[in-house]
Amino acid sequence: MFGRLDDGQKRPTGIGLRSQLKWKTAMKIFQNFINGAFVDPENGEWLDTKNPYTGQAWARIPRSTGKDADVAVCAARTAMTTGPFARMSATERGRLLRNLADIIEREGPRLAEVEVRDNGKLLAEMGGQLKYIPEFWNYYAGLADKIEGTVVPIDKPNHFAFTRREPMGVVAALTAWNSPLMFVAWKAAPALAAGCSVVIKPSEFASASTLEFAKLTVEAGFPPGVFNVIAGFGDEAGAALVEHPDVAKLTFTGSDTTGARIYATAAKKLKRVSLELGGKSPNIVFSDANLDAAASGVVSGIFAATGQTCIAGSRLLVQNSIKDAFVKKLLKLARAAKIGDPIESDTNIGPVTTPAQYRKVLDYIDVALAEGAKLVIGGKPATGPGVQGNQFIEPTIFTQVTSNMRIAQEEVFGPVLSVIGFDDEEDAIHIANDVIYGLAAGVWTQNIGRAVRMSDALKVGTVWVNTYRAVSYMMPFGGTKMSGIGRENGIEAISEFLETKAVWVNTSDEFPANPFVMR
Ligand code: NAD
Numbered sequence: 001m002f003g004r005l006d007d008g009q010k011r012p013t014g015i016g017l018r019s020q021l022k023w024k025t026a027m028k029i030f031q032n033f034i035n036g037a038f039v040d041p042e043n044g045e046w047l048d049t050k051n052p053y054t055g056q057a058w059a060r061i062p063r064s065t066g067k068d069a070d071v072a073v074c075a076a077r078t079a080m081t082t083g084p085f086a087r088m089s090a091t092e093r094g095r096l097l098r099n100l101a102d103i104i105e106r107e108g109p110r111l112a113e114v115e116v117r118d119n120g121k122l123l124a125e126m127g128g129q130l131k132y133i134p135e136f137w138n139y140y141a142g143l144a145d146k147i148e149g150t151v152v153p154i155d156k157p158n159h160f161a162f163t164r165r166e167p168m169g170v171v172a173a174l175t176a177w178n179s180p181l182m183f184v185a186w187k188a189a190p191a192l193a194a195g196c197s198v199v200i201k202p203s204e205f206a207s208a209s210t211l212e213f214a215k216l217t218v219e220a221g222f223p224p225g226v227f228n229v230i231a232g233f234g235d236e237a238g239a240a241l242v243e244h245p246d247v248a249k250l251t252f253t254g255s256d257t258t259g260a261r262i263y264a265t266a267a268k269k270l271k272r273v274s275l276e277l278g279g280k281s282p283n284i285v286f287s288d289a290n291l292d293a294a295a296s297g298v299v300s301g302i303f304a305a306t307g308q309t310c311i312a313g314s315r316l317l318v319q320n321s322i323k324d325a326f327v328k329k330l331l332k333l334a335r336a337a338k339i340g341d342p343i344e345s346d347t348n349i350g351p352v353t354t355p356a357q358y359r360k361v362l363d364y365i366d367v368a369l370a371e372g373a374k375l376v377i378g379g380k381p382a383t384g385p386g387v388q389g390n391q392f393i394e395p396t397i398f399t400q401v402t403s404n405m406r407i408a409q410e411e412v413f414g415p416v417l418s419v420i421g422f423d424d425e426e427d428a429i430h431i432a433n434d435v436i437y438g439l440a441a442g443v444w445t446q447n448i449g450r451a452v453r454m455s456d457a458l459k460v461g462t463v464w465v466n467t468y469r470a471v472s473y474m475m476p477f478g479g480t481k482m483s484g485i486g487r488e489n490g491i492e493a494i495s496e497f498l499e500t501k502a503v504w505v506n507t508s509d510e511f512p513a514n515p516f517v518m519r
Pocket of ligand 1: 232233262279
């Protein structure tokens with residue numbers, strides 16, 4: 001997927017590279033956004049970025065190196081220490097975020113198209129997402145000037161003691177390919193509201209929308225260096241950001257393997273880290289549920305976004321007494337799903353975003369079959385009208401899955417549902433919690449007591465009762481166990497970018513009689 005330039009040769013670095021590219025190809029060329037300007041990568045190397053629907057490259061993004069990361073971090077550090085952003089009042093900071101929210105609202109349809117082209121998400125979903133993303137920016141715009149310390153009624157005589165909450169420093173945000181613009185909002189909005197500057201490194205598979213988005217920050221009035229984006233590989237540009245001594249905070253969305261690696265590297269310098277990782281979330285359906293609503297929720301949980309969401313409800317835990325009847329409902333919905341061009345408004349299931357992910361999903365289907373799971377629908381590449389580019393997989397359901405199987409334990413990140421039967425509440429709780437992940441769970445029941453008991457017992461960051469996939473700027477989001485560390489969204493997300501400083505003021509003229517004894 002990642003080519004050098006047209007003839008496969010590395011070009012010499014230098015001015016004019018972009019114009020050579022424009023002349024040679026009709027492909028769109030994206031540049032890094034550093035210190036308020038669009039710039040070429042210092043080594044002059046670029047990567048193709050493909051449209052998952054056609055399988056064809058449609059644009060090029062920089063293959064940034066440690067040098068680009070260094071320039072971006074230096075710009076970000078200067079912006080938040082000596083630049084105008086550092087001197088701004090919190091209310092003025094909030095105003096910038098609000099300006100940006102308005103511009104995103106205006107530019108939403110265009111940004112949605114860029115994202116659809118780059119990662120194959122449905123335009124129907126992206127249209128809704130882009131209408132909602134400004135609310136995240138507005139929410140943190142409002143919070144910017146409500147970051148308050150406290151006056152502590154201190155127990156020591158003649159002391160006035162208070163706390164201040166200060167921006168942590170330069171934030172590096174590393175994001176996954178499945179919802180790049182949403183992740184920018186989740187990470188950059190609270191970070192900027194807190195007074196931090198940011199450098200974003202989007203996924204090498206879907207950087208275009210974030211680079212396009214960067215333009216909007218100029219119109220919104222953000223001073224140079226406050227918001228930066230560099231594109232490139234994770235183990236090159238990404239790793240350089242993780243290791244950079246002037247990055248104080250890392251906020252990451254991606255796989256647990258990469259998250260653990262980043263966490264280990266960050267630990268060497270005791271950097272602050274937030275991780276939003278994978279999941280193997282259960283949708284738990286009791287016999288007393290509204291079964292039509294539950295079936296719709298289960299389908300939305302696993303087949304929407306082609307199952308490429310961290311919150312995918314990839315395990316259906318269904319009470320044995322209704323299992324067969326419930327699976328029949330799912331089959332009906334899955335059969336009716338229209339697979340095809342993500343840009344068409346009536347498409348339900350789009351392509352898998354990357355060739356590697358496509359192969360991974362097919363491999364997991366083989367694993368499930370080898371483990372003895374029963375395939376009841378799908379299980380193979382989708383073909384037919386409107387299907388191009390060899391990256392489509394039919395919605396797939398396995399029954400007769402047991403909790404110890406790999407298909408019940410490991411994240412597939414595709415349209416593959418594992419159905420596991422359970423007898424009673426205790427059994428359901430045991431199976432639900434019997435995974436290394438703890439991102440989310442759905443509970444479908446009409447019994448309010450059971451709903452509350454289940455929400456107590458599930459070891460996850462989010463429990464949805466009689467709904468699934470609801471997220472909001474107001475509601476904390478994040479995982480337990482291997483699903484991550486920290487929370488995004490809601491009031492508490494801003495704390496992920498703040499340090500608390502304790503200030504002690506001696507109000508008397510006295511000094512300690514014995515300076516060798518702690519007071
Ligand atoms: P990934 O871990 O491969 O990459 C995520 C980001 O990290 C990319 O920008 C990548 O370039 C970068 N990266 C990779 N190696 C790096 C390194 N050594 N140092 C620094 N940066 C590095 O994940 P992905 O394949 O892009 O995304 C899929 C995964 O993301 C899935 O596991 C999914 O569950 C998870 N995800 C989690 C959430 C959540 O909020 N919990 C949301 C969406 C996706």
